Amino acid sequence: MSDGRQEQPDPARRRLSRRHLLLGGAAAGIGAAGAVALDLAVKAGAAAPARTAEPMVSGSDTVPFFGAHQAGVDTAPQAHASFVALVLRDGVDRAGLRRMMRILTDDAARLTQGDAALADSEPELAVVPARLTVTFGFGAALVARAAGTAPGWLKPLPAFTVDRLEPAWTGGDLLLQIAADDPMTIAHATRMLLKDVRSFASVHWVQPGFRRSAGSEKPGTTMRNLFGQVDGTANPVVGTDDFSALVWGPADNPAWLTGGTGFVLRRISMDLDKWDKLDRSGRESAVGRTLATGAPLTGTREKDVPDFAATTALGFPVIPEYSHLRRARSEDRSQRIHRRGYNYDDTPTGTAVSNSGLLFVSFQADVDAQFVPIQQRLDTLDLLNQWITPIGSAVFAIPPGCAADGFIGDTLL
């Protein structure tokens, strides 16, 4: 699935094959010989299980849980995600945190492989993993309770002039990022994990988001946000040294965070009604990209490198100075991030016909060195600021992955 993730033990693989049979999936209708062949194919590390023509069943696809890094960072984004922030209860000390993370790790590992949680009250809902990943993040207060050293960037982001942060969407001590291609899988996993954590922490906020469904588009298609923009083109490529350096470091982080990364979530309200009043060329100028393909205004394909020097016949830059593309881009290649955001679309209130926006999510080894300079440039001058407002903000440290006999956070706790 990703380099750096350790091999899944064989029993899990055998369960996977059995589950394929149970769900009537890839192996449906084939005999024992075929099942063995599938098992071998899975063991050989084939990217995806072979499929028969019909029915296509992908609910049994799994992402390994254990490994050097947590899953859900370099994992190809699932269709749905729920971001849950918890606040620790008074009196939960280092030993309590250790118990909490052991329990959470154990159940997350089970659920991501399509197995019931240890005390699963609805085990029938656990049989469709649908690429479930559970990614844990630690806030500054949790690290302090653990008597650990926090990285310098593990604190609220500097205040930006565009911010209109609401406390209800801001901060938190413990993050659960629960993502899967199936919303039912997320509902069940979220409930099981929140039950685990109930005596240690209470829910501060829950932010569900979505992208296109798995199978709606060609895999690897860059997502569009609800403005219709192609969003996230400049991401580093998973599996490259570039990705690894930007996301996993090295960075000036405490030792317990080696193999981990930094997480930023910004809840960005998008004023679709106001956006509606802008014509197509106005929208493209604001973004610096075409709406049809996401190509920079100086290019024809999404991934074309923008030519900021190009000028129009009248001598104006083709990609305006105030465009989002230009403001987000730095000359310094280390000032980059890995984006993994989701759209949200909540119930409108009053006369509005939408309550929509983007759960901007980025991973970077050093939030201060990578994310903050980008946001500062956007804060100073970005035409898009006329239509978007950050209303929530949170920063978490994503600890490394763990071995099958360890638990997430065991380098800190």
Place this chain on the structure above:
Amino acid sequence: MSDGRQEQPDPARRRLSRRHLLLGGAAAGIGAAGAVALDLAVKAGAAAPARTAEPMVSGSDTVPFFGAHQAGVDTAPQAHASFVALVLRDGVDRAGLRRMMRILTDDAARLTQGDAALADSEPELAVVPARLTVTFGFGAALVARAAGTAPGWLKPLPAFTVDRLEPAWTGGDLLLQIAADDPMTIAHATRMLLKDVRSFASVHWVQPGFRRSAGSEKPGTTMRNLFGQVDGTANPVVGTDDFSALVWGPADNPAWLTGGTGFVLRRISMDLDKWDKLDRSGRESAVGRTLATGAPLTGTREKDVPDFAATTALGFPVIPEYSHLRRARSEDRSQRIHRRGYNYDDTPTGTAVSNSGLLFVSFQADVDAQFVPIQQRLDTLDLLNQWITPIGSAVFAIPPGCAADGFIGDTLL
């Protein structure tokens, strides 16, 4: 797609094939000859377009909009649905209703076929229909404004003792049921349609729901609710005379509703925390079915006919008198409904770890004759009532479908 639905005009079919090519779907990588073959296959009414092995792209699948009946009733349930109730603005008269329904019909027809709405501000978001259906329902107030005759059942349901109805989830003048296999498709379609209707009506409630994602399970698998129960087994089979009689009638409905049906939505809060305290056999007794397969306690397979006469060695009924299955089932075969519900899972508040339930949705030609007796039996005695509470309720008349030159509601307006 369904019997009774008229043939889709050829231009739409050609668009479908082109879209398959654009999305890199079924036709990806095949030449003109293959595209023609696909086109012919689609014209021949093949159930689903042929798929190549990888990548599997289903976002271009469409459900015909025009026909004798509205889509979204006998359509195989999509993974996601949003139910929107609107309240008419003062002064919107019959002519205004006609204008509103013409505009809504036109855009719904476009969007369901993967085309942009007439004044689509984000046409790039319209290219993935993902089996989008838009189904319109009329409340009593709308029929009155149209100076039409309402069916006798088009009114609030009788009060049930279990009800704890909240006005925020109850009633409404116009219903939009927007369903698709892709949440992004629903977000875009909902916004386009709410913009259409803005000057005629305001939003009363929005209730999003979900099932398993398309592709997660074998097609045709009965959904499970968040209690883990197999839910909806007893539905009539789409395409049979039985289905047609139960859903489309004949019934004692006004002439404008011929080809239409009745719609009930009950927002049923499910107390998962309390349900947790019940052991597995207690749960199975409450439901009258096994949790593992959904089979009645007297059977082994989901669709087995329950044997209410069967008794245990001690002489007690195997399927208890108070079980949901027994209470929901009538000796009178005409007292049946077509269920098409969705789960909901909203953000918990306070100390709760979930705010979850079922959007119970049923279609039936005569709500009073078919739905009400079932609910009355459940109201009197159903052990499940200990864990579920209806907190919202709405009844709408679903007018028939329309021809390509008509509009939904043209038999009334």
